[in-house]
Amino acid sequence: MRYGIIGTGPIAEAFIAGARSHCSADIAAVYSRTAESGGAFAARNGIPQVFTDLTAFAQADFEIAYIASPNRLHAAQSEQMLLHGKHVLCEKPITVTPGELQRLQALSDRQGRIYAEAIMYMFQPVRALLREAVAGLGRITGAQFDFCQLSSKYPAYLRGEHPNIFNPRLATGGLMDLGIYCVYPALDLFGLPQSVTACAHFLDSGADGSGMAGLEYGDKLVTLAYSKIGQGYAGSEIRGENGTLSIESISKLTGLTLHRGGEAQTLFGEREKADLMGFEAEGFEAFIRNPADPYYQVTRERALQVSTVMAEIRRLAGIEFPE
Numbered sequence: 500m501r502y503g504i505i506g507t508g509p510i511a512e513a514f515i516a517g518a519r520s521h522c523s524a525d526i527a528a529v530y531s532r533t534a535e536s537g538g539a540f541a542a543r544n545g546i547p548q549v550f551t552d553l554t555a556f557a558q559a560d561f562e563i564a565y566i567a568s569p570n571r572l573h574a575a576q577s578e579q580m581l582l583h584g585k586h587v588l589c590e591k592p593i594t595v596t597p598g599e600l601q602r603l604q605a606l607s608d609r610q611g612r613i614y615a616e617a618i619m620y621m622f623q624p625v626r627a628l629l630r631e632a633v634a635g636l637g638r639i640t641g642a643q644f645d646f647c648q649l650s651s652k653y654p655a656y657l658r659g660e661h662p663n664i665f666n667p668r669l670a671t672g673g674l675m676d677l678g679i680y681c682v683y684p685a686l687d688l689f690g691l692p693q694s695v696t697a698c699a700h701f702l703d704s705g706a707d708g709s710g711m712a713g714l715e716y717g718d719k720l721v722t723l724a725y726s727k728i729g730q731g732y733a734g735s736e737i738r739g740e741n742g743t744l745s746i747e748s749i750s751k752l753t754g755l756t757l758h759r760g761g762e763a764q765t766l767f768g769e770r771e772k773a774d775l776m777g778f779e780a781e782g783f784e785a786f787i788r789n790p791a792d793p794y795y796q797v798t799r800e801r802a803l804q805v806s807t808v809m810a811e812i813r814r815l816a817g818i819e820f821p822e
């Protein structure tokens with residue numbers, strides 16, 4: 500299928516590589532704010548058309564818009580693409596608020612177009628293995644999901660520059676960028692919690708550099724920890740009465756090890772980034788071919804649940820995004 504790309508950062512390049520290798524994707528066009536940036540990106544990635552006008556881009560000849568712009572722009576750009584009849588695969592977080600997501604999910608239905616969040620967790624084949632392994636742990640007594648990854652932009656921030664990722668006006672920061680990878684498996688494996696607690700550590704820019712949340716389920720507590728201002732090595736784990744599953748990378752779902760009776764068994768190892776992106780393109784194209792696929796509804800419901808819990812974490816932790 501033909502794709503149009505919004506955004507010219509490294510993640511868009513990784514997605515193109517994955518979509519080409521997994522789906523033979525035809526990358527037809529790229530939108531950038533500037534001809535220089537768009538032209539350089541097009542030259543590097545072999546893309547024939549560059550647009551600096553979003554309306555002209557929306558009218559170009561492709562079926563799928565892949566959106567990899569700063570978070571604040573996701574909803575408006577998704578809306579414009581859907582109104583022009585494109586299917587939309589939008590980077591995480593798909594919108595800033597659950598209200599925006601509900602509105603755009605309804606719009607995509609009216610338009611008869613597929614609209615999904617590009618979140619690695621939901622498109623990895625290893626998700627099934629994870630769920631199966633968790634079912635084998637017996638009654639789950641607790642879990643911690645941890646994603647602490649020092650941002651490559653943090654030194655620039657400390658030098659007094661203003662990288663997008665620490666700019667609340669773009670609805671970025673730790674929770675929106677990394678915390679979401681902890682919320683997804685918690686809700687996918689255990690459903691909605693009975694209650695939520697949360698706190699965050701703020702940078703002078705107003706962005707949350709790191710944070711914690713507790714999801715109370717009545718029979719277990721699930722803790723989430725994320726940081727963009729320090730590198731973590733602890734990983735994640737799910738503890739049950741029959742064993743513990745440890746997960747090295749909760750975003751990529753790699754390094755899965757089952758610990759039981761003093762023995763450790765590796766269930767899954769590493770995965771290339773291009774493959775992670777490729778699975779997203781593959782899964783999304785499958786939804787276009789079969790919109791009645793029940794898993795499409797699962798991804799939509801999960802995206803809305805995650806967005807709702809993220810909004811609650813922001814409210815409790817005082818994370819705010821000025822207009």
Ligand SMILES: NC(=O)c1ccc[n+]([C@@H]2O[C@H](COP(=O)([O-])OP(=O)(O)OC[C@H]3O[C@@H](n4cnc5c(N)ncnc54)[C@H](OP(=O)(O)O)[C@@H]3O)[C@@H](O)[C@H]2O)c1
Nearest residue numbers: 506507508510531532533536567568569570590591592663
């Ligand atoms: N799935 C993953 O592993 C993964 C990894 C990284 C990021 N992401 C997601 O991908 C999205 C983009 O992240 P990123 O780090 O690439 O963001 P970014 O570098 O801040 O921005 C991406 C692109 O958007 C354009 N842009 C930058 N600032 C803008 C502004 N103020 N207004 C309008 N357009 C602007 C730029 O392209 P032009 O200058 O060419 O217009 C830039 O290349 C985010 O939603 C993020 O959560 C996902």
